Amino acid sequence: MSRDLEGAATAVRERKVVKPTPAELMEDTGTGLDYGVRPDRMPGYLTPIDRFFLRSHAPTPRLDAATWSLRIEGDGVRDPVTYTYADLWDHFPLVSVIRTIECAGNRRRLFGEAYGRTFAGTQWGRGAIGTAEWTGVRLRDLLEPAGITSGALEVMPEALDQIRARRPMPLAKALADDTLLALVMNGETLPPDHGYPARVVVSGWLGAASIKWVGRVEVSEQPLRVPWNTEDYVLIGPDHPARPTPITTIPVASLVELPWPARLRAAPQVIRGRAFAGENTVTAVEYRIDEGPWRAASLAPPQLPAAWIRWQFAWDPRPGDHIIQVRATDDQGRTQPDTVPWNDLGYLYHPVLSHPVRVEP
Template sequence: MISRRGVLLAAGLTLIPSRAVAAPSIVKPLPATDFIMHGTNAETRWEALRDTGSLTPVSKFFVRNHTSTPLLDASSWRLRIHGSGVSRPLSLSLRDLRALPSCSVEAVIECAGNGRSFFISQQGQSVSGTPWQLGAVGNARWRGVSLGLLLRLAGLRSSAVDVLPVGLDAEYVTGGVNLGRVRRPLPVAKALDDVLVAYEMNGAELPVDHGFPARLVVPGWVGIASIKWLGSLEVSASALHSPWGTQYYRLFGPAYPAEGTLVTTQVAKSAFELGWGATVPAGRQVLTGRSWSPDGERRVEVSTDGRTWRRATPVSRGGWTRWQVPWQATPGSHVLRVRADGQPDESPYNTQGYLFGAVVKHPVTVV
């Protein structure tokens, strides 16, 4: 374990820029049986998760990239903690980070736009952004160092307001405008609560597509908060801003103020472990799926006829709830529905299609 003196000595180190090597958009294999591609992003197919257990295998975990996965040199990587909100700026190597007391959490990471396509297909509303169905989500066990511990070691000031994590992926250019590196501030209260600077995923070194050498994990909040390829944390005594909190990841639309409403926590969702429009044989079936929510799931219900609801049986709980329910499938076209804790029939509209939380109508054909 690194001593407090050792950590403070690290404050005297200079930040050595990590060497990024040109890489394809996503490094890991992306078989069509497991993923649906959306440009620089890969959506997990729900049928690929059946029988995989509670933790999403890294090989099947969705990928959300604004640009492309960087290949960083762990030996030169440093995490810099600086700003007007700390009294002892730090520059920590990966070895320094691993020497600190560690903790782990099982938590879901989910894109804010997960389910966006259903604003269009179910609600007939026009929205912009990647047309995710429900596969921009995954559950993993993350291990690393509490962000609160790091802030205290850096001498967190009582005046600190925001923490701005900055990623080391390429600068994001859209419409000819360079918005810089992906970054989005967190309020200090959340940073001190349950946020993790993670260097392991599912018991192994953090994979490159998922943030190696280190990333934030912000339980319950939209995925943009869990910055990958973490390079620095600016702690400020005044409010911080970035395009990912002003231009993007805000709720705009008729029901919201002109400046929009900041997107922070996620909403409850549920999904069947079935392909979209799947064909299944007639007879007794066992429907399986998963439900997740920032506050946990107390009751999951399934409807196979559009009128009645039956309570599903939990199989396991953790970052999300796995469940099952028997179904006597009769030949013909069917629409399956599942809801956790009373998910609504319609999701509040916003122009960028964030936080879709309505019950999804899942079509299947029984033969």
């Protein structure tokens, strides 16, 4: 084998994810594991699987549904139970929900630029977010046959990847109508990079809670402490309590579907984007150009809880350099702030952004 062919074969063997991640669709963060969607490559309401962002803590495991099983156990259940892949399809009702998943570190690179500092962790731009129709079994339907005890407090899915990624949630969140063990994504069997054979979808929470490649669920009568809620995916820093605060829900934020910076032609056009508010529903989006007055953008259906909404406005720009600013408001009256307090890990950066645009004749 020639040296070039040997190098190509080694690169294929060492690749940490399965699906192609072409630069015209995905933004490479440099980790080999994490790829964001390009904001100017979002064609419809749902994010196509080929460009849905990837965030993993270890390489995508190759799992066989024929030998895979899911174990429900812990001191919070009376009768531990094990399910096969066929059990999930044959013995439980399937439900579908449209939900957005966003990494808590989305926009981390912009956070660092705003403060003139550099964070450790994945250097996300704006693309660590995506929306899909997830189909599967309600997590509560899988927990109830195990006999949840009266003292059960937390539920923790655990992955079958190399590091056994895991993240606990309160029992009430695990029993919610829209907390699923998903088997299908956008009408297709769950792809390997997105959690095949089964993953949890925890609506409105940070992406790290929606554990992929689930093989075990622990139900506990005590609070569960793991690296993913004590050392990482927590808020720490001078403006936060001394004890790390685990991140749960995602705050309201918006996204302009243009490159950063953007180049446009001097002609009438429509500027589009998305807004997301975690567990809540976005009810209004406003925009302004070059520090002008705030104006209402048009919202397009659907308008769902725990899912993003599309917005748009018409603009006839003059040649020159411009700034687009967008702010979203949710059904709890929360609006994107102008600034966000510092935190040492660069999470939950969601202020009004100043999107640079150059308009050329």
